[in-house]
Amino acid sequence: MRIVVTRPRVGPGRMWQVVLWTALAAAGTAAVLLWKPTALVYGVQRAGLYAAVAIPMALVLGIVHIVNLAHGELMMVAAYLAYFAARLLGLDPFVALVPVALVMAVLGLALYQVTIRHSLKAPELNQLILTFGLGIALSQMVNLLFTSQSWKLSLDYVSASATVGNISFGVFDFVYAGAAIALALGLRLFLTRTRLGKAALAVGQNPRGAAIVGIDVGRTYAFVFALAVGLIGAVGSIFLAKQAIFPLVGGPYTMKSFCLVAMAGVGNIVGILYCSLALGLSESIINSIRGYAGWSNVVFFAIIIVTILVRSFRERKA
Amino acid sequence: MRKAFVAVACFALLAVAAFGQGVIKLGANWPLADVSGLECSKAAQLAVDEINKAGGVLGKQLQLVVVDDEGKGDKGVAAIEKLVTVDKVDVLLGGIASGVAVAQVPTLKKYQMVTVATGAAASASVEKALGPSPGSDWYFHLHPWDYDQGQSYYEGWDAIQKKYPNVVIRRIFLAYEEGAFGKSSFDASKALFGSRYTFDGASFKSALQGGSDYSSVLEAAKDFNPDLFIWAGYAQDALPLLEQSKAMKFSPPIYLGAPPAWPVDMGKSPLAEDIMLYGMWAPSINDISPASRKFYDAYVAATGSAPTSYFAALSYSAVYIIADAVKRAGGTDAARLIPALEKTRYVSPLGQTITFTPSNIIKHQGIKNQKILQWQDGRQEVIWPFEVQSRALVYPLPPWK
Numbered sequence: 127m128r129i130v131v132t133r134p135r136v137g138p139g140r141m142w143q144v145v146l147w148t149a150l151a152a153a154g155t156a157a158v159l160l161w162k163p164t165a166l167v168y169g170v171q172r173a174g175l176y177a178a179v180a181i182p183m184a185l186v187l188g189i190v191h192i193v194n195l196a197h198g199e200l201m202m203v204a205a206y207l208a209y210f211a212a213r214l215l216g217l218d219p220f221v222a223l224v225p226v227a228l229v230m231a232v233l234g235l236a237l238y239q240v241t242i243r244h245s246l247k248a249p250e251l252n253q254l255i256l257t258f259g260l261g262i263a264l265s266q267m268v269n270l271l272f273t274s275q276s277w278k279l280s281l282d283y284v285s286a287s288a289t290v291g292n293i294s295f296g297v298f299d300f301v302y303a304g305a306a307i308a309l310a311l312g313l314r315l316f317l318t319r320t321r322l323g324k325a326a327l328a329v330g331q332n333p334r335g336a337a338i339v340g341i342d343v344g345r346t347y348a349f350v351f352a353l354a355v356g357l358i359g360a361v362g363s364i365f366l367a368k369q370a371i372f373p374l375v376g377g378p379y380t381m382k383s384f385c386l387v388a389m390a391g392v393g394n395i396v397g398i399l400y401c402s403l404a405l406g407l408s409e410s411i412i413n414s415i416r417g418y419a420g421w422s423n424v425v426f427f428a429i430i431i432v433t434i435l436v437r438s439f440r441e442r443k444a
Numbered sequence: 445m446r447k448a449f450v451a452v453a454c455f456a457l458l459a460v461a462a463f464g465q466g467v468i469k470l471g472a473n474w475p476l477a478d479v480s481g482l483e484c485s486k487a488a489q490l491a492v493d494e495i496n497k498a499g500g501v502l503g504k505q506l507q508l509v510v511v512d513d514e515g516k517g518d519k520g521v522a523a524i525e526k527l528v529t530v531d532k533v534d535v536l537l538g539g540i541a542s543g544v545a546v547a548q549v550p551t552l553k554k555y556q557m558v559t560v561a562t563g564a565a566a567s568a569s570v571e572k573a574l575g576p577s578p579g580s581d582w583y584f585h586l587h588p589w590d591y592d593q594g595q596s597y598y599e600g601w602d603a604i605q606k607k608y609p610n611v612v613i614r615r616i617f618l619a620y621e622e623g624a625f626g627k628s629s630f631d632a633s634k635a636l637f638g639s640r641y642t643f644d645g646a647s648f649k650s651a652l653q654g655g656s657d658y659s660s661v662l663e664a665a666k667d668f669n670p671d672l673f674i675w676a677g678y679a680q681d682a683l684p685l686l687e688q689s690k691a692m693k694f695s696p697p698i699y700l701g702a703p704p705a706w707p708v709d710m711g712k713s714p715l716a717e718d719i720m721l722y723g724m725w726a727p728s729i730n731d732i733s734p735a736s737r738k739f740y741d742a743y744v745a746a747t748g749s750a751p752t753s754y755f756a757a758l759s760y761s762a763v764y765i766i767a768d769a770v771k772r773a774g775g776t777d778a779a780r781l782i783p784a785l786e787k788t789r790y791v792s793p794l795g796q797t798i799t800f801t802p803s804n805i806i807k808h809q810g811i812k813n814q815k816i817l818q819w820q821d822g823r824q825e826v827i828w829p830f831e832v833q834s835r836a837l838v839y840p841l842p843p844w845k
Contacts, residue, residue, distance in 0.1 A: 296691030378654025
């Protein structure tokens, strides 16, 4: 398993495939723009949210090699922290982003040392059950402390809109797309340009080999896990700005993140951007067809299943 | 030594039995992890404490035993079993979710203990499962059925349009969450309003289920250009829907929300201003109902916070209704208690006097109407019924600021 951070090479023989897919994408975009331009807008926004949430999970899976099924619940905890920062200290979620991320990173480190670290050599099923249990514990703890009632900040800027012709649409959600791109680029720079990042990459690719050359694998795992939890904490703070929070808000995002990571391929952070775009747009387009909104989840998972099956067949052929 | 031990044990058992004879036990189930369920439990306990402080009922103290049904059918059934067989309660009360209530019906029928239900609106499942009189005469349903609610909304809008001639409703759009609650709301509303109004709707994925994008349903609503826009979802959808409506510049003349509960501090949001809602109780009723004022002040004093939904007032009422009926019946024997409950005329904190009359299937239905309210200056004000109206209607919804 490895984190893919370089641009995939395209040989001359496959150039026509790239041109074809690009042309198809352009044609599809033009068709959607003519039929329902807002489907494109909201699809990109939705894709941004999915990608921003999924990228930290991909980081953990690609380097530490565990699926963190408490991922969405950690985002939920961060959102609650940001909520209290807003209510008690008057901090806007975007201002609270850094302190919340730091607190969450410390929490992530603690969770790693107490639980994750001891399961690294265990079977993958054990790791799944462990993180699943962590997720349940977090959501139930929050439920006990604060009940199931939803909390929501009322922020004026989340209703910001733009008008093109006679169509008005919200623009705040582009923040998620920006966050996703920033996360992907930032991680790419970190993993390829910094000593610690390169060490993390090496550990992700070959932990034994990394240990032989003197990299402290355990410490690297701890750092990466804490970093990922810190990043999802930052996303949680932004999430609070627009969304209502309640103890179970994170669960659906764990599932979608896991599916996106599976679809993009383990450790393929940039791939998550493309996959999120495909899924976000397809969801948005299906939602825009009257009477078919209930099919958006079906289409979402159908695309994932098809992608994984196609990849499996290709790998088998190779 | 052994004889002394046996004597002490017998004495202890007798003492417990004697003590137990001075207590009337009420057994309740609510989802305690849910804020509405928790408030029900607190409100019911408040009522019990008040009654006991005033001397109890028939010289006996009331004791409330609450079991958490966790909002799940199997836990709800287990709650009833425990309350009846282990705690040996005299009367049952409680419930919120229809899904839990329908699961409990077979067990309730097995014991046929007098039950005063504070929840369950789904008539197609719960009322049908209960069946007609005399098989369900032990069941007293306080909460209005879904068709009761729909009918009251129909009457309410009719009355509002008559009182306020500038309010004209011809087109109604219902945005509904795609689950059972939303779908049944849409079906019931379409059946009720479809004959008189031009009615349409579309579904959305609730934030409770991981949704966050209401653009499609709001675009459909905008295209439809309704006079009355209603959304049926959950508390998690309330503010995001309004925020997105503002971003899309969708402001129908009447914007109404129909969630089971609202988010904390909803009233503090400027977006809530002049939004309408369906409900059964609001603090504004304190201004016109001494019973509501008494309940509200006592609840705030006891718990430190205000109730967030009508369930608290409903549960409080349930305890008082039971206590009053036990007093008139002279005991908790079902043969005497049922006729006593049938004669109930309880001036409730909900701004109405509760009596029991037949509904479509069962014999003992309490409340049959909801209220139409409007957020004004951060408070839910009653617009209809006019007997408990607290402020005049603000119409139409002003442009988004």
